[in-house]
Each structure stands twice: as C-alpha cells, then as structure tokens.
Amino acid sequence: MTDTAAHPLQPAIRRATLDDLPEVVRLFSLPDEGNTKREDPGPPxxxxxxxALERIADDPHNALLVADLEGRIVGAFHLTIIQYVAYMGGRVAMIENVIVEPELRSRGVGEVMMRWAIDEARRRGCFRVQLTTNKVRKRAHQFYERLGFTKSHEGMKLSL
Known part of the structure; x- marks a missing residue:
C-alpha cells in the first residue's frame, strides 16, 4: 500500500472558466458530511x-477558483474580499464552498488551495482570512486548525 500523504499533490490554482463548471458543480453535488447543497449537475x-459565474467574474472582489491537476479539476473554493469601514477601512478575505475530490483528500490539494487563498489575501492587503465550515465536519475543522485557523466566533444563518 502506498502512503499517499508522503506524496502531496500540487495542483495549479486558477479562476474557474465556463468549461470548468460541469466539473465544479459535480463536486458541489457530491454527498458529503454536512453538505446541504442541492445542485443539479445535469446534463445539461x-x-x-x-x-452566476458571469456575475462573479464581473466583480473584482469575488472569485470562484479551481485546483487544476494536469487538466483535471480536483477542487474548488470561493474567495470574496470584503471591504469594511470598521477596522480602519480594513479588508477581510472570506473563503466559502471549499471542496476537494473525495479520493484525493489528505493528499495536499486542500492545503494548496488554502495557502493560495491566504497568500492572495495578503497580496490584497487583508488583515484577516475567515471561513465557515459546517459543525459536523470534524476532519475539516482539524484541517483548518492545522493551517492556523481558530474557532473564534459562532456562526448563524437564516434560510430565505
């Protein structure tokens, strides 16, 4: 048996294109611990x-990003830069909808994505990176804590 943790994968992180959407939506539609999304991967x-991707692409403070491993989409996440008046006009990077192809988890894909997002937040002058994660996703919590994230707030949502 091969130790996959000893061979981390190094996907390229880039903005999603229209051609990527079928694969991104397929990833978002996979059954997963805490996944409450109800996506329709088609076809068509x-x-x-x-x-939605067109609206995101038109907003310089939003990006749907993919992890591209030799032409295969193996992960995705959404990055939004929030401009505040508080915090002396500071900016915060918000990471949402993080997903990695299930059979490639624990191979470094998620870490490459998060480190890219953190570096981009620094480049854009953000003073904080934040994310939300479903309370039942214990492995994800451990992963984010290993990267330096702390459980600092209690999130709340109101479905509309």
Whole structure:
C-alpha cells in the first residue's frame, strides 16, 4: 500500500472558466458530511451556474477558483474580499464552498488551495482570512486548525 500523504499533490490554482463548471458543480453535488447543497449537475448543466459565474467574474472582489491537476479539476473554493469601514477601512478575505475530490483528500490539494487563498489575501492587503465550515465536519475543522485557523466566533444563518 502506498502512503499517499508522503506524496502531496500540487495542483495549479486558477479562476474557474465556463468549461470548468460541469466539473465544479459535480463536486458541489457530491454527498458529503454536512453538505446541504442541492445542485443539479445535469446534463445539461442548468444556465443558472453560468449566469452566476458571469456575475462573479464581473466583480473584482469575488472569485470562484479551481485546483487544476494536469487538466483535471480536483477542487474548488470561493474567495470574496470584503471591504469594511470598521477596522480602519480594513479588508477581510472570506473563503466559502471549499471542496476537494473525495479520493484525493489528505493528499495536499486542500492545503494548496488554502495557502493560495491566504497568500492572495495578503497580496490584497487583508488583515484577516475567515471561513465557515459546517459543525459536523470534524476532519475539516482539524484541517483548518492545522493551517492556523481558530474557532473564534459562532456562526448563524437564516434560510430565505
């Protein structure tokens, strides 16, 4: 048996394109611990996904990013830069919808994605990076804590 942790993968992180959407939506639709998304990966892929990506691409403070491993999409996440008036006009980077192909978890893909996001937050002058993660995703919590994230706030949501 090969020790996959000894051979971390090094995907390239880049903005998602329309061609990436079927694979990104497939990843978001996978059954996963705490996944409450109800995505429709098609085929055909519903137009709402391309419309959303176009709106994201038009906003310089938003990005849907993918982890591309030799032409294969193996992960994705959404990065939003929030401009505050508080914190002396500071900026915060918000990471959402982090997903890694299940059979490639614990191979370094998530770490490459998060380190890229942290570096991008620094580049954009952010004073903090924050994320939310479902309370039932214990392995994800351990992963984020290993990267230096702390459980500092209690999140709340209101479904509309």
């Amino acid at each position: 892929l519903p137009a709402c996904y391309a419309e």
